[in-house]
Amino acid sequence: MWIRTVPYEQAGDELRRHYDRQRESLGEVTEMTLAGSLYPRLVAARLELYAATERCPSALTSRQRNLIGFVTSALNGTVHCMSQVTVKLRADGFSDEEISLLASDPVRAAESLPGPEAALVRYTIDLTTRPGKIGEADVAALRAAGFDDLAIVDANAHCAHLNYVNRVVTGLGIHTVVDPDFSAYDAIPAD
Numbered sequence: 001m002w003i004r005t006v007p008y009e010q011a012g013d014e015l016r017r018h019y020d021r022q023r024e025s026l027g028e029v030t031e032m033t034l035a036g037s038l039y040p041r042l043v044a045a046r047l048e049l050y051a052a053t054e055r056c057p058s059a060l061t062s063r064q065r066n067l068i069g070f071v072t073s074a075l076n077g078t079v080h081c082m083s084q085v086t087v088k089l090r091a092d093g094f095s096d097e098e099i100s101l102l103a104s105d106p107v108r109a110a111e112s113l114p115g116p117e118a119a120l121v122r123y124t125i126d127l128t129t130r131p132g133k134i135g136e137a138d139v140a141a142l143r144a145a146g147f148d149d150l151a152i153v154d155a156n157a158h159c160a161h162l163n164y165v166n167r168v169v170t171g172l173g174i175h176t177v178v179d180p181d182f183s184a185y186d187a188i189p190a191d
Helices: 013-026 040-054 062-075 079-091 096-104 106-111 115-129 136-144 149-172
Strands: none
Touching: 013 040, 040 149, 062 079, 062 096, 062 106, 062 115, 062 149, 079 096, 079 149, 096 106, 106 115, 115 136, 115 149, 136 149
């Protein structure tokens, strides 16, 4: 990482509370959390947003959320985030070949996915690569694929959040690849 961070041992009370929150579920503090450690309020906001985007009570499945997260990170070339979501996609039953295609050519990969998942991938591609061109027709396509408005809000929030995270990670020099045995689902902050 290209910036100074605050190690656990030097964390003040507020930052230590946030670190402990993450350590309770994951056993460690992530690089993303460390990347905000100079401003504890930012750490708190990031943890809250992460929990909210991962736990929205919509009809989206974890598999669908993971497709959104992986495609967003692949389009942004964010190896760190891709590696974490790869763990989740494997748990969702994706083969390494399917994951590789999602990374290299998400448009073509969408062609072999079920209709609702293909619609989510297309929306993710558009929101990530041409956000200024998104229109009502893009939301209508999700609705036509069977998603209600809460699921659409969830998909949008998930993609937007991952775009934010990707920019934090790439902008501050987090290039590590998570271990294939990483407990990716444990990284989600508790409510």
